Amino acid sequence: MVAAAGLHDSAVRHIMGTDRMGRLHTMIPDTTAGTIRLEDAGAIMGGQTVWRHVTGSFRPGSMTAIAGANGTGKSTLLRAILGEVPLAHGTVTRGGLGPRDFGYLPQARIIDRGFPISVTDMVLGGAWQQTGLFGRADRTVRLRAANALHRVNLDGQAQRMIAALSAGQFQRLLFARLLMTDARVIVLDEPFTALDAPTTQDLLELVCEWHTQGRTIIAVLHDIHQIRTCFPDVVLLHDGQATWGRTPDILTPVILQRAYGGTRDRWADMPS
Amino acid sequence: MSILSVLWDPFASFGFMRRALVASMTLGMGAGPVGVMLQLRRMSLIGDAMSHAILPGAAVGFLLAGGLSLTAMGLGGIVAGLGVALLAGLVSRRTQLAEDASFASFYLTSLALGVLIVSARGSNIDLLHVLFGTILGIDASALCLMGGITTLSIALLSIIWRPLVMECVDPGFMRMTGGRGGIYHMVFLFLVVINLVAGFEALGTLMSVGMMMVPAATARLWTRRLLPMMVLSAATGMAAGLIGLLVSYHYGLAAGPSIILTCSVLYILSLVVSPAGLRAGRHVHETS
Ligand SMILES: Nc1ncnc2c1ncn2[C@@H]1O[C@H](COP(=O)(O)OP(=O)(O)OP(=O)(O)O)[C@@H](O)[C@H]1O
Ligand SMILES: [Mg+2]
Numbered sequence: 001m002v003a004a005a006g007l008h009d010s011a012v013r014h015i016m017g018t019d020r021m022g023r024l025h026t027m028i029p030d031t032t033a034g035t036i037r038l039e040d041a042g043a044i045m046g047g048q049t050v051w052r053h054v055t056g057s058f059r060p061g062s063m064t065a066i067a068g069a070n071g072t073g074k075s076t077l078l079r080a081i082l083g084e085v086p087l088a089h090g091t092v093t094r095g096g097l098g099p100r101d102f103g104y105l106p107q108a109r110i111i112d113r114g115f116p117i118s119v120t121d122m123v124l125g126g127a128w129q130q131t132g133l134f135g136r137a138d139r140t141v142r143l144r145a146a147n148a149l150h151r152v153n154l155d156g157q158a159q160r161m162i163a164a165l166s167a168g169q170f171q172r173l174l175f176a177r178l179l180m181t182d183a184r185v186i187v188l189d190e191p192f193t194a195l196d197a198p199t200t201q202d203l204l205e206l207v208c209e210w211h212t213q214g215r216t217i218i219a220v221l222h223d224i225h226q227i228r229t230c231f232p233d234v235v236l237l238h239d240g241q242a243t244w245g246r247t248p249d250i251l252t253p254v255i256l257q258r259a260y261g262g263t264r265d266r267w268a269d270m271p272s
Numbered sequence: 273m274s275i276l277s278v279l280w281d282p283f284a285s286f287g288f289m290r291r292a293l294v295a296s297m298t299l300g301m302g303a304g305p306v307g308v309m310l311q312l313r314r315m316s317l318i319g320d321a322m323s324h325a326i327l328p329g330a331a332v333g334f335l336l337a338g339g340l341s342l343t344a345m346g347l348g349g350i351v352a353g354l355g356v357a358l359l360a361g362l363v364s365r366r367t368q369l370a371e372d373a374s375f376a377s378f379y380l381t382s383l384a385l386g387v388l389i390v391s392a393r394g395s396n397i398d399l400l401h402v403l404f405g406t407i408l409g410i411d412a413s414a415l416c417l418m419g420g421i422t423t424l425s426i427a428l429l430s431i432i433w434r435p436l437v438m439e440c441v442d443p444g445f446m447r448m449t450g451g452r453g454g455i456y457h458m459v460f461l462f463l464v465v466i467n468l469v470a471g472f473e474a475l476g477t478l479m480s481v482g483m484m485m486v487p488a489a490t491a492r493l494w495t496r497r498l499l500p501m502m503v504l505s506a507a508t509g510m511a512a513g514l515i516g517l518l519v520s521y522h523y524g525l526a527a528g529p530s531i532i533l534t535c536s537v538l539y540i541l542s543l544v545v546s547p548a549g550l551r552a553g554r555h556v557h558e559t560s
Contacts (some may be wrong), residue, residue: 072559112312112441112442115440116501117437125445161494
């Protein structure tokens with residue numbers, strides 16, 4: 001059977017300070033470097049508890065899906081991990097990872113797609129941590145940008161303006177930019193929504209590639225089948241709680257029915 | 273009268289026309305690119321509100337200096353403009369009002385306050401000068417100030433170019449990856465204020481924002497790339513300065529309004545003939 005939270009977690013607990021936003025400001029021992037850990041964490045949005053008593057870890061190189069019905073607080077969980085949302089109680093520690101170690105693809109995009117900027121410049125923006133904000137992008141970085149665009153099948157689009165891209169092409173562009181950040185932890189909020197099957201497949205492969213490179217992946221997904229086939233770990237949010245563990249243990253018909261409703265048969269019939 | 277003398281004589285014969293020409297060119301060069309950025313950030317209304325916010329500051333400078341002193345009024349204007357920018361930023365962060373809505377409330381307050389202060393101590397002529405500028409009365413020190421501001425503005429803009437663009441397109445990405453986009457936003461607002469202050473001696477508080485917004489709107493009709501857009505915006509402002517001054521000279525019209533109206537005519541022409549203008553059919557061109 002599955003424990004409610006922190007099933008497979010044996011990471012050492014650390015006492016550390018976080019500032020008002022929950023951002024980490026103490027270093028921790030090497031043993032857990034790169035581990036993101038939630039310790040009895042709870043979030044309140046707009047006066048309502050979203051989830052509470054969440055405990056668990058994202059180890060370096062792990063690949064975790066976050067699932068749950070609409071409004072269960074998946075995006076809130078990601079933002080808490082990134083330090084964007086203050087915790088109501090508990091702590092989040094980031095194993096010495098700083099903001100620059102995170103690559104983030106938000107769900108509700110506030111990107112101004114009418115802004116006159118070319119695809120190449122947008123991708124180069126992803127490398128600002130390496131080039132500096134003011135420095136010129138040198139040959140190596142430009143080459144990397146070209147490779148990133150090639151990787152997401154946008155070769156021919158490099159000189160176009162972002163306003164001219166389709167929604168799917170634009171999502172590919174955001175992945176290319178994420179490639180440029182070279183982040184150790186990649187946080188994706190419903191990255192495949194509104195994409196067709198081939199594009200989804202392409203980008204999912206890219207995510208898996210990041211995983212094999214040893215990066216930590218945390219992704220909100222709605223497609224249970226996708227989670228089963230690609231994500232070893234899962235956090236399932238429902239009724240203000242998190243069920244956290246190995247995917248086959250968590251995504252059982254019983255638990256899925258509890259989380260999403262519907263009949264147990266519906267979840268039992270799912271291809272797995 | 274030959275074409276050449278029509279174009280040449282006013283500037284060859286009169287020092288004030290030459291200074292007015294240099295002034296309007298300088299203003300166009302500095303304000304044009306800033307205006308493009310302002311529009312792309314959907315902050316047109318904010319530019320408008322800031323130009324009004326400068327008025328009470330300049331009026332206080334006017335009081336303290338006991339007359340039309342460029343330095344005192346310019347400093348007062350910069351302080352007031354930045355103050356309003358900060359205040360409105362705070363208000364919009366604390367309340368649910370959008371930034372431009374909060375700016376709009378400051379706008380009329382500032383205008384009323386400014387007019388009140390100037391008319392309490394100065395003459396009606398002073399008030400007219402403050403409101404509508406005296407481009408034909410520009411002196412060397414005013415030209416130096418404008419030149420300095422334009423230089424600073426272009427230099428700063430090119431330094432903060434990349435982070436500013438990134439902040440505009442996707443503020444979330446900057447923030448999440450550890451960049452402090454807010455700083456560049458503030459530097460940019462500072463650029464808006466100093467350009468408005470530069471324009472205010474020549475065109476007055478009410479019209480200086482015209483040199484910023486109208487050429488920018490024109491340039492946006494002609495190109496979709498950022499750098500050419502800014503260059504074109506500056507060039508349009510400069511051309512309007514030249515044409516406006518010539519028109520005002522030959523037809524005996526007020527210079528400041530002639531310049532701004534020339535900007536408007538160029539805009540309307542562009543609207544008719546440019547690829548992104550009315551010819552583009554019912555395709556709505558998104559401006560803020
Ligand atoms: N800014 C906010 N102010 C008030 N309440 C909020 C805010 N953001 C989120 N919430 C609430 O917090 C809860 C969780 O929201 P969240 O966006 O994390 O859900 P989600 O699981 O990502 O949903 P979806 O699947 O629709 O993306 C919801 O009940 C939502 O109404
Ligand atoms: Mg969400």
